Amino acid sequence: MEIDFFWIGAGLALLGYFIGNGLKNFKNPKGSPSGTPLLIKERDLFVYLRLRPEEVRELLEKYPDAPKLLLKGTTYYPYEQLVQWLSSEDLYKKQ
Numbered sequence: 246m247e248i249d250f251f252w253i254g255a256g257l258a259l260l261g262y263f264i265g266n267g268l269k270n271f272k273n274p275k276g277s278p279s280g281t282p283l284l285i286k287e288r289d290l291f292v293y294l295r296l297r298p299e300e301v302r303e304l305l306e307k308y309p310d311a312p313k314l315l316l317k318g319t320t321y322y323p324y325e326q327l328v329q330w331l332s333s334e335d336l337y338k339k340q
Contacts, residue, residue, distance in 0.1 A: 268333040
């Protein structure tokens with residue numbers, strides 16, 4: 246009888262783990278595992294880059310070849326590619 250309670254408890258613990266793990270990205274199902282979205286709108290870019298909006302605007306004006314997507318008139322930036330582009334040596338050579 247005690248063994249039955251053990252398996253019920255273990256099953257409930259696993260159930261709680263899998264439900265909790267599934268709820269991590271409930272509001273953002275297409276997000277990346279790191280918690281950042283895959284695509285960021287231009288107006289929200291300053292939040293993820295931790296810059297002031299003026300600095301982001303200046304950066305994008307200075308480097309119009311930043312990785313971006315234009316969908317239905319809205320500009321999106323792929324976060325992982327943008328961070329990789331910002332940290333690339335080619336960007337520093339252009340200055």
